[in-house]
Amino acid sequence: MSPPNSLTGPSIELRALDELWFQVAGTVCNLTCHHCFISCSPQNHSFEFLAYDEVDAALQESVRHGVREYYFTGGEPFLNKDLRRMLKRTLEFGPATVLTNGTVFKPEWLSELYDAEQTSPFSLEFRVSIDGPSADINDPVRGEGTFVKAMNGVRLLCDAGFLPIITMTQTWDDSENLRILEDFRTVLRKQGCDRPRLKILPRLKIGAEVNRTEGYQDTERITDDMMQDFDRDQLLCHHSRIVTSKGVYVCPILIESPDARLGDTLDDVLQPFAMQHGACYTCYQYGAICTNTTLRPGESQVSS
Amino acid sequence: MKLALFGGLYSNYLALEAAIQDAHARNVDAIYCLGDLGAFGPHPDRVFPLLHEHNVACVQGNYDDSIGNELNDCQCGYTDPRDNHFAQISYDYTLANTSVANRSWLRTLPKEIRLNVDGLRVLLCHGSPRKTNEFLWESTTSTAFLERLCQKHNADIVVGTHSGIHWERVLSEGRRYINVGVLGRPENDGQTCVWSTILKTGTDADDSATVCAGQTPVSVDFVPINYDYQRLAAEMREESLPEEFVDTVLNGWWTTCLEILPSRERRAGRY
Numbered sequence: 001m002s003p004p005n006s007l008t009g010p011s012i013e014l015r016a017l018d019e020l021w022f023q024v025a026g027t028v029c030n031l032t033c034h035h036c037f038i039s040c041s042p043q044n045h046s047f048e049f050l051a052y053d054e055v056d057a058a059l060q061e062s063v064r065h066g067v068r069e070y071y072f073t074g075g076e077p078f079l080n081k082d083l084r085r086m087l088k089r090t091l092e093f094g095p096a097t098v099l100t101n102g103t104v105f106k107p108e109w110l111s112e113l114y115d116a117e118q119t120s121p122f123s124l125e126f127r128v129s130i131d132g133p134s135a136d137i138n139d140p141v142r143g144e145g146t147f148v149k150a151m152n153g154v155r156l157l158c159d160a161g162f163l164p165i166i167t168m169t170q171t172w173d174d175s176e177n178l179r180i181l182e183d184f185r186t187v188l189r190k191q192g193c194d195r196p197r198l199k200i201l202p203r204l205k206i207g208a209e210v211n212r213t214e215g216y217q218d219t220e221r222i223t224d225d226m227m228q229d230f231d232r233d234q235l236l237c238h239h240s241r242i243v244t245s246k247g248v249y250v251c252p253i254l255i256e257s258p259d260a261r262l263g264d265t266l267d268d269v270l271q272p273f274a275m276q277h278g279a280c281y282t283c284y285q286y287g288a289i290c291t292n293t294t295l296r297p298g299e300s301q302v303s304s
Numbered sequence: 305m306k307l308a309l310f311g312g313l314y315s316n317y318l319a320l321e322a323a324i325q326d327a328h329a330r331n332v333d334a335i336y337c338l339g340d341l342g343a344f345g346p347h348p349d350r351v352f353p354l355l356h357e358h359n360v361a362c363v364q365g366n367y368d369d370s371i372g373n374e375l376n377d378c379q380c381g382y383t384d385p386r387d388n389h390f391a392q393i394s395y396d397y398t399l400a401n402t403s404v405a406n407r408s409w410l411r412t413l414p415k416e417i418r419l420n421v422d423g424l425r426v427l428l429c430h431g432s433p434r435k436t437n438e439f440l441w442e443s444t445t446s447t448a449f450l451e452r453l454c455q456k457h458n459a460d461i462v463v464g465t466h467s468g469i470h471w472e473r474v475l476s477e478g479r480r481y482i483n484v485g486v487l488g489r490p491e492n493d494g495q496t497c498v499w500s501t502i503l504k505t506g507t508d509a510d511d512s513a514t515v516c517a518g519q520t521p522v523s524v525d526f527v528p529i530n531y532d533y534q535r536l537a538a539e540m541r542e543e544s545l546p547e548e549f550v551d552t553v554l555n556g557w558w559t560t561c562l563e564i565l566p567s568r569e570r571r572a573g574r575y
Contacts, residue, residue, distance in 0.1 A: 067446060068449035093448070
């Protein structure tokens with residue numbers, strides 16, 4: 001396949017397939033968050049659940065590509081009844097991370113997964129989306145009662161032996177970040193989570209968020225000049241792809257954009273991608289926001 | 305061949321002295337340091353004469369690149385405000401107390417060292433062969449990924465440091481990834497010792513060795529290095545370094561820069 005037209009946005013090559021994502025619950029979610037960048041809801045079936053065999057096939061294919069770690073997202077991944085089986089299988093290949101809203105799992109499921117992690121050389125991480133340290137901040141965005149439910153999920157994870165990462169989509173001013181982080185640490189400690197891990201994420205102005213606030217301006221795009229001397233590892237599309245029910249896409253954020261569908265198998269999706277979307281601009285500004293750890297620009301490179 | 309390999313000195317010249325003595329006692333053929341000479345500890349200039357005197361060849365770590373080139377920070381990539389606060393205290397102290405000559409020398413260090421050891425291609429790097437500040441943790445690094453690194457970088461054995469906790473994995477055809485741990489601070493396990501590594505190949509390998517690349521026996525010993533940690537702690541206090549750092553030296557638990565730890569490694573610690 002030929003590289004994309006540079007007029008549509010700077011082209012970024014896939015350096016290596018380090019992370020493989022699974023859109024394991026499609027766009028189906030028990031919640032209908034007003035800022036969801038792919039507008040997930042109980043009724044949104046534009047992407048369907050992945051089957052166990054589809055995940056297993058991709059895991060086996062991923063070995064040849066030297067994939068380092070695996071991420072499971074949705075929708076709400078735990079709505080997929082095969083998720084636990086998929087995760088146990090994944091832990092035979094490498095580390096796994098689940099992005100969950102924390103409102104649907106049961107203690108016995110977590111106990112089962114904890115046991116699976118203990119017999120694996122690899123870690124099982126949970127990232128729970130809670131958009132602020134109080135119901136007053138979280139519930140207007142994620143729905144009435146979701147703060148209490150999600151915090152209960154965090155407690156269940158901690159009780160099971162995990163140390164979840166709490167991710168907050170920022171709906172407040174930058175100047176509030178330190179206070180929000182400290183407030184959330186206090187709240188989590190009161191819940192018995194004595195080692196809080198917190199990560200603030202930027203809003204992505206696509207999907208439902210367009211209706212809640214606004215979309216991207218035409219000027220909010222990555223330009224060729226901006227890519228000069230830029231550490232491309234900051235961009236997820238430089239080292240990741242996502243398997244969905246409709247094929248393999250460039251990243252978890254852009255699955256509703258037709259140009260983001262790159263092929264049917266991992267072998268099909270190694271070509272460069274034209275970063276022409278407003279959401280690409282957010283990734284550029286904030287770094288690989290979807291991964292567990294975010295490295296800042298300017299780090300020393302040995303080789304590509 | 306028998307090689308002593310260590311990294312992450314973090315200005316802990318007392319542990320460096322002990323590790324070099326241990327290496328000589330084992331009659332190693334050569335000693336290599338995988339970078340990050342400064343940070344965390346007191347009197348950063350004190351590690352340099354030891355390295356020169358004992359012919360320790362060094363790889364440049366991200367800290368060395370930063371100090372050598374007087375960058376704004378250590379390039380560890382922390383995003384948590386508390387981690388950045390302590391990292392900056394450490395960095396500012398180290399930069400201010402590293403001589404011009406030593407900073408100049410840090411700039412000359414290579415990003416990697418390639419060795420032919422009994423016919424094996426051994427690649428010494430700091431973080432990973434592709435990126436100096438890439439963290440390779442045992443729990444978040446698949447075997448397939450390590451196989452790719454060895455293949456892409458034409459190595460039978462890849463040796464790194466940077467993450468601060470030693471581990472290794474045997475790959476296909478006996479190839480290996482080895483993380484030598486660090487000499488600069490304990491491993492977040494409640495012990496005060498730090499760690500060095502002895503790589504033994506060919507006729508120097510142990511009976512338990514595995515054959516690497518179809519030709520050469522290889523065995524690896526991770527060696528706990530005991531040193532005068534109470535003296536180090538006292539000197540850190542004299543230099544007004546954070547009590548959080550001193551606590552780690554005295555008790556063996558990491559108190560700062562915890563955000564980068566994957567859950568499994570974090571759970572193994574106290575904080």
